[in-house]
Amino acid sequence: MYAIRAATPADRPGATALLARAQAVPEQHVGYHGVTVEEITAELAAVRPTWASGAAVGVDGDGVVRAVLSVDVDREVGRAWLYGPFVEVPDGHPAERQVWHNTADDLLDVVLRTPALAGITDLELYGHRRNRRLGDFAARHGFAAGSASRVFTLTGAALRSALVGLAEEPGCGPVRLGKDPLVRRQVGDLHERCFPNRTVSARQLVEGARGHTVVTLTGVDGLIGYAAGFIQEEEFSVDYVAVDPNMRSAGAGRSLVRALLRELAAEHGARGRAAAVIALGNDASERMFTALGFDLHLELVGYRRQEPAAGAVVGW
Numbered sequence: 535m536y537a538i539r540a541a542t543p544a545d546r547p548g549a550t551a552l553l554a555r556a557q558a559v560p561e562q563h564v565g566y567h568g569v570t571v572e573e574i575t576a577e578l579a580a581v582r583p584t585w586a587s588g589a590a591v592g593v594d595g596d597g598v599v600r601a602v603l604s605v606d607v608d609r610e611v612g613r614a615w616l617y618g619p620f621v622e623v624p625d626g627h628p629a630e631r632q633v634w635h636n637t638a639d640d641l642l643d644v645v646l647r648t649p650a651l652a653g654i655t656d657l658e659l660y661g662h663r664r665n666r667r668l669g670d671f672a673a674r675h676g677f678a679a680g681s682a683s684r685v686f687t688l689t690g691a692a693l694r695s696a697l698v699g700l701a702e703e704p705g706c707g708p709v710r711l712g713k714d715p716l717v718r719r720q721v722g723d724l725h726e727r728c729f730p731n732r733t734v735s736a737r738q739l740v741e742g743a744r745g746h747t748v749v750t751l752t753g754v755d756g757l758i759g760y761a762a763g764f765i766q767e768e769e770f771s772v773d774y775v776a777v778d779p780n781m782r783s784a785g786a787g788r789s790l791v792r793a794l795l796r797e798l799a800a801e802h803g804a805r806g807r808a809a810a811v812i813a814l815g816n817d818a819s820e821r822m823f824t825a826l827g828f829d830l831h832l833e834l835v836g837y838r839r840q841e842p843a844a845g846a847v848v849g850w
C-alpha cells in the first residue's frame with residue numbers, strides 16, 4: 535500500500551509530523567518519544583549515528599510519509615532501540631490490521647539491513663501498554679515482553695517546590711559529580727550493582743558521554759548515592775537514582791532527585807515538567823518519587839530480542 539524505502543534526511547519533517555499525530559494516541563504511543571513536534575524534532579536530531587542512516591519510511595502516492603521506523607544504536611553497550619513502528623492506515627480501511635502489520639514488517643526488513651545495525655543483535659521495542667499492535671509485532675518477531683514500567687511526572691507547584699526546597703540546604707547536601715577519581719569509581723560501581731540491565735555504561739555515565747548530569751551524596755564512609763538525568767526539549771528527565779543499600783529509607787534518594795533537578799535547571803534553564811520511568815514493582819522508587827509530588831502519567835511495556843530468532847516471524 536505504501537512504498538517502503540530507506541529514509542533520507544529530507545523525510546525527517548514528514549516523519550516528525552506523522553510521529554506527533556501517532557504519539558497523541560495511547561494505542562499508537564511509543565515510549566521513546568515525547569508528544570509535541572518540538573520534542574520529537576529534538577529526539578530525532580539526537581538519534582545515533584544519524585536519524586536517516588537507520589530509518590525506513592513508507593510513503594503514499596502523494597509522497598506523504600505514512601509509516602516510519604527508526605533505530606538508535608549504541609555500539610558501546612551493543613544495543614539498539616527501535617523507535618516505532620508507526621503506521622498510519624486510512625480510517626475505515628477494510629484490512630486495517632493487516633496493512634499495519636505488513637507495513638511494519640517491511641519497515642523492519644529495511645531497517646535490519648541498514649549499516650547502522652550491522653553486528654547488533656540486541657534490540658528493544660517500547661510502547662504504551664495499550665499499543666497492542668506493537669505487542670503483536672514484537673511477539674511475531676521473537677521479542678520477549680519485559681516488565682512494565684510507569685512514567686511518573688512532576689509539574690506545577692510540586693515541581694517548583696522540589697526545585698526551591700534544596701536551596702534552603704546549602705553546603706551539606708548532594709553536589710555535582712566532579713573530577714575526584716574515587717567518587718567517580720564509587721558512582722560507577724554503585725551504578726553497575728544497582729542496574730544490571732543498564733542501557734548506559736558506568737563509563738558513559740560518569741563521563742557524561744550520553745549527556746547525563748550527575749549529582750552525588752557522600753558521607754563519612756564514602757558515597758551514599760547518586761542521581762543522573764538529562765534535559766529534554768520540554769522536561770527534566772531523571773534517568774538513574776541509586777542509594778547504597780545500607781543507607782536507604784533515610785531520605786537520601788529524595789534529596790538526590792531534588793538536587794539533580796536543581797542542577798539541571800541551573801545549567802539548562804527551567805522546564806515545565808520532570809519525568810522518571812519506574813519499573814513496575816519498584817515500590818521504594820515509586821514511594822520516593824510520589825513523596826516528591828510525582829504522579830503516574832502512563833504505563834509502558836518493553837520488548838527485547840537478544841539474538842536473531844530464526845524462524846520467529848510467523849504468518850498470521
Ligand SMILES: CC(C)(COP(=O)(O)OP(=O)(O)OC[C@H]1O[C@@H](n2cnc3c(N)ncnc32)[C@H](O)[C@@H]1OP(=O)(O)O)[C@@H](O)C(=O)NCCC(=O)NCCS
Nearest residue numbers: 774775776777782783784785786787788817818819821822
Ligand atoms: C529507589 C532508591 C534510590 C530510594 O533511595 P532512598 O534513599 O531509600 O529513598 P528515600 O529514603 O528518599 O525514599 C524511599 C521511600 O521508600 C520507602 N521504601 C523503602 N523500601 C520500600 C519498599 N520495599 N516498599 C515500599 N516503600 C519502601 C522508604 O521507607 C521511603 O519512604 P518514607 O521516607 O516515606 O518512609 C533506592 O531504593 C535504590 O537505590 N534502589 C535501587 C536502584 C533503583 O531501583 N533506583 C530507582 C530507579 S531509577
